[in-house]
Amino acid sequence: MTAVGIENSINYPFANHIETIVVFSILVFTYSSLIVFLSVIILRMRKNRYDKHAEIVKSSLNGILMSAAFASTDEELNDVLAKAKTEFTRQVKNSGMALVMIKEVLTIHSSLSGQSKNNLSRLFQETNLMSYTLRNLRNENWHVKASAIRVLAQINAETHIPKIEKYAVHNNIYLQQVAQIALVNLKGYDGLDFLGKLKNALSEWQQIHLLDILRRLDREKAPDFSQWLSNKEDSIKLFSIRLIHFFQQGYNSDKLEEFTHSKNLALRNEAVAALEKIRPGVHFETSNTVKP
Amino acid sequence: MILTLEIIIWIIFVFCLLIMTAYLLLAYLSYKAMRVYFTKNSFTNYSIILNSPLAPPLSLISPAYNESKSIVDNVRTQLALHYNNFEVILVNDGSTDDSLQKLISNFHLEKKDIKIPQHLPTKEILGVYKSSNPAYKRLTIIDKVNGGKSDALNAGLNASTADYVTCIDVDCVLEQDALLKMIKPFLERTDKKRVIASGGVVRIANGCIIENGKLVKIEVPKSFLPRVQVLEYIRAFLLGRMAWSRLDGLLLISGAFGLFDKDIVIKCGGYTLKTVSEDMELVVRMRRYMHENKQEYIATYIPDPLCWTEVPDSYKILGNQRSRWSRGNVETLWIHKGIFFNPKYGRLGMLSYPYWFVFEFLAPIIEAVGIVFTFILAYLNLINWNFFFLLLLFVYTFAILFSMLAIMAEEETFHEYKKMSDYFKLIYSVLLEPTFFHPFITYSAIRGYIGLLFGKKSWGKMTRKGFGQKKKGEEEFTRTMAGTPNPKPV
Numbered sequence: 001m002t003a004v005g006i007e008n009s010i011n012y013p014f015a016n017h018i019e020t021i022v023v024f025s026i027l028v029f030t031y032s033s034l035i036v037f038l039s040v041i042i043l044r045m046r047k048n049r050y051d052k053h054a055e056i057v058k059s060s061l062n063g064i065l066m067s068a069a070f071a072s073t074d075e076e077l078n079d080v081l082a083k084a085k086t087e088f089t090r091q092v093k094n095s096g097m098a099l100v101m102i103k104e105v106l107t108i109h110s111s112l113s114g115q116s117k118n119n120l121s122r123l124f125q126e127t128n129l130m131s132y133t134l135r136n137l138r139n140e141n142w143h144v145k146a147s148a149i150r151v152l153a154q155i156n157a158e159t160h161i162p163k164i165e166k167y168a169v170h171n172n173i174y175l176q177q178v179a180q181i182a183l184v185n186l187k188g189y190d191g192l193d194f195l196g197k198l199k200n201a202l203s204e205w206q207q208i209h210l211l212d213i214l215r216r217l218d219r220e221k222a223p224d225f226s227q228w229l230s231n232k233e234d235s236i237k238l239f240s241i242r243l244i245h246f247f248q249q250g251y252n253s254d255k256l257e258e259f260t261h262s263k264n265l266a267l268r269n270e271a272v273a274a275l276e277k278i279r280p281g282v283h284f285e286t287s288n289t290v291k292p
Numbered sequence: 293m294i295l296t297l298e299i300i301i302w303i304i305f306v307f308c309l310l311i312m313t314a315y316l317l318l319a320y321l322s323y324k325a326m327r328v329y330f331t332k333n334s335f336t337n338y339s340i341i342l343n344s345p346l347a348p349p350l351s352l353i354s355p356a357y358n359e360s361k362s363i364v365d366n367v368r369t370q371l372a373l374h375y376n377n378f379e380v381i382l383v384n385d386g387s388t389d390d391s392l393q394k395l396i397s398n399f400h401l402e403k404k405d406i407k408i409p410q411h412l413p414t415k416e417i418l419g420v421y422k423s424s425n426p427a428y429k430r431l432t433i434i435d436k437v438n439g440g441k442s443d444a445l446n447a448g449l450n451a452s453t454a455d456y457v458t459c460i461d462v463d464c465v466l467e468q469d470a471l472l473k474m475i476k477p478f479l480e481r482t483d484k485k486r487v488i489a490s491g492g493v494v495r496i497a498n499g500c501i502i503e504n505g506k507l508v509k510i511e512v513p514k515s516f517l518p519r520v521q522v523l524e525y526i527r528a529f530l531l532g533r534m535a536w537s538r539l540d541g542l543l544l545i546s547g548a549f550g551l552f553d554k555d556i557v558i559k560c561g562g563y564t565l566k567t568v569s570e571d572m573e574l575v576v577r578m579r580r581y582m583h584e585n586k587q588e589y590i591a592t593y594i595p596d597p598l599c600w601t602e603v604p605d606s607y608k609i610l611g612n613q614r615s616r617w618s619r620g621n622v623e624t625l626w627i628h629k630g631i632f633f634n635p636k637y638g639r640l641g642m643l644s645y646p647y648w649f650v651f652e653f654l655a656p657i658i659e660a661v662g663i664v665f666t667f668i669l670a671y672l673n674l675i676n677w678n679f680f681f682l683l684l685l686f687v688y689t690f691a692i693l694f695s696m697l698a699i700m701a702e703e704e705t706f707h708e709y710k711k712m713s714d715y716f717k718l719i720y721s722v723l724l725e726p727t728f729f730h731p732f733i734t735y736s737a738i739r740g741y742i743g744l745l746f747g748k749k750s751w752g753k754m755t756r757k758g759f760g761q762k763k764k765g766e767e768e769f770t771r772t773m774a775g776t777p778n779p780k781p782v
Contacts, residue, residue, distance in 0.1 A: 012298060015679040018305070022686050029689035036696040040703050040715065047707075143331045150335065173482055178335050204346065204479035212340040235482075242346065 054100045057091055061101055065108050068123045069116040077119055081126055088127045098132050105129065106154045124155050137163060146178040153182030161186055168194035177206050184213045189221060195228050201235040211246065219247060226252045234264050241267065245274035253279050297674065304662055311651055312690055319697055321535035326595050326705055338472040342376055348455055350378040350471060353448030354462040355441050360389040364398045366462050369505025371430060375471040380431050381448045386438025395433055400425040412446040412562035415439035442563035442570045449554065449562050458551040461601065465502055466549065470598035474551040477592040488553045488578050489591045491545030492598035493529040496522045498605060507600055512714040517610060519721045520729045521603045527698040530595060537593035541644035547571030549599035556581065566627065569620020576628050583637045597706055607732065614733055615740030621652055622744055656737035691726040
């Protein structure tokens with residue numbers, strides 16, 4: 001193609017310079033658009049196929065899971081486990097399907113209690129779902145590791161707690177948070193030990209998460225939360241005050257009083273709010289407190 | 293003569309290349325940021341905040357002007373949002389219809405002697421209403437003399453008792469978990485940066501079916517104009533804002549739905565009455581305030597679709613809306629001209645503002661000049677037609693590619709339009725958009741600039757059909773835009 005295509009058209013040296021680039025760009029844009037167009041169609045078809053496959057896997061899995069959960073004798077359970085091992089080995093080869101299976105096991109596991117729950121935990125541990133999860137725990141990607149930690153917590157895999165503990169103070173903040181939640185889920189109040197080792201701040205979101213788990217535990221067994229009031233990190237001090245407040249640990253009120261003069265506004269306000277709650281009848285001057 | 297023409301063509305061509313590069317770069321950054329967001333977010337359990345005593349209090353502020361036909365349903369929808377510690381403040385901005393009466397009778401409201409602090413100056417407050425029914429204890433209605441959207445929002449800010457405020461258009465439909473998602477960026481920081489604002493994706497509700505304030509069916513709009521705007525919104529929200537958030541250069545959080553740190557909003561002086569683009573102006577002013585006070589901060593954006601709104605489906609209304617937006621942009625840029633290439637404001641001054649100035653403000657002018665220039669050259673027989681059509685094809689194919697990338701991003705992330713026919717309808721719009729829609733938008737923007745030169749200040753009129761409801765044969769309604777514009781997708 002020349003720059004002077006139509007008769008009487010004016011010839012610009014500029015056009016000659018860039019014509020090839022423009023033509024090349026048009027071709028690139030056009031082919032790229034076509035590729036994107038087809039990719040979307042392929043993406044949709046693959047998704048449909050995946051969804052159908054997942055449905056088939058789920059329905060076949062469901063029967064095994066129910067048989068395992070409601071097995072009345074050890075022999076019956078062993079039979080189901082043997083069948084599950086064969087079935088799962090085939091499916092777990094596909095990473096996507098392994099995740100579907102784990103999700104399904106966890107969903108049913110969370111809705112059960114007692115022996116049925118234990119049976120499903122055993123099924124998870126004795127089939128290759130556990131080895132798949134532990135393999136993920138060794139994966140280099142933080143999110144794969146985090147998923148594995150979450151699964152271990154959900155399935156109450158207490159034997160693997162030591163493998164999770166090191167991640168509670170990991171440099172990756174997201175991995176750290178998942179591990180902290182898992183530890184509190186698995187160890188209860190003892191899971192809060194990481195607070196003494198944490199080098200970074202504990203976000204408000206994480207505090208909400210941890211409190212959500214802690215409030216479901218037996219209040220009588222709660223430790224003395226003032227142990228973290230001397231932490232260097234203000235956010236951990238704040239969390240301790242909130243815990244003292246929520247668990248009504250009146251015996252810590254003297255320690256909280258020191259915080260009513262804190263330079264940190266959030267700590268001061270939280271201490272005043274906690275003291276007013278755990279020491280009924282005592283009113284603190286709040287004129288110098290402002291909302292954080 | 294030829295040399296002058298050469299120089300002009302070179303300038304236009306270089307501008308064209310710059311804009312294309314910027315778009316592709318932003319799209320790439322957005323895509324990467326979204327992937328990171330989704331990976332991180334897969335570990336988030338929003339439900340834990342629902343019953344948490346640590347959930348920070350929120351205020352939802354909605355200005356309303358002559359919204360009688362939908363106001364009761366919209367308030368009910370807002371009251372039903374998932375969050376445990378929030379209040380709904382509806383500011384009746386001097387409506388001349390029976391909005392207030394409807395609210396009083398439907399929510400058992402009683403006028404209360406409540407003093408509203410005057411952190412921000414507003415028009416006179418005529419009354420504060422609270423419900424006698426405990427089921428509506430979260431609701432506060434403020435009746436005031438008409439002062440426009442900004443004035444109504446400022447009245448709501450004065451009345452707010454929470455630390456965080458979200459200002460929403462009363463006719464927008466929020467996803468039920470929208471507040472849970474919006475508050476998260478404020479709570480998840482582990483560094484010293486203060487989150488001053490957070491925005492989410494606004495989607496188009498034309499063609500969708502909404503029942504009892506909930507979106508029950510999502511479809512691509514049937515008519516061309518709203519459908520092209522679907523593309524426009526996907527491009528802007530999925531391939532633009534996420535990148536700006538990642539670059540810490542976010543200048544605009546849609547007026548339709550944004551969450552703000554109230555303390556900073558009030559310290560900045562609240563919403564200004566000087567511009568019709570009060571949402572963008574507030575974000576720029578808040579950021580400016582934080583820079584000038586040397587406070588570490590961040591304005592964030594989350595890519596989840598949280599808010600659904602109706603967009604114009606006639607050229608007249610769309611034209612008015614776009615010319616208003618362009619006026620608002622210029623007004624905001626003018627108010628904050630001191631930021632332009634000012635290193636004191638970091639990326640805000642050195643990147644976001646110049647980008648906005650060149651690619652949002654100047655682009656329609658350069659396009660319009662280009663069109664006029666082409667006609668003159670054609671008249672003088674100075675056009676190399678082969679090359680002209682080649683350049684036209686160059687721009688057209690790029691526009692197609694960029695829209696296709698936006699559709700791809702939507703498919704990979706939210707996949708809201710599940711039907712294959714919806715996908716093909718969008719492709720059809722992709723092909724037509726550069727030829728019909730874009731020139732019209734450029735024309736409207738130029739009209740806005742000219743209007744501004746002649747001192748035009750009004751909001752114009754916006755006709756809404758009421759999404760989904762039109763299928764049930766309800767009548768159309770018209771309202772004057774003293775109330776709410778659509779959110780800008782730019």
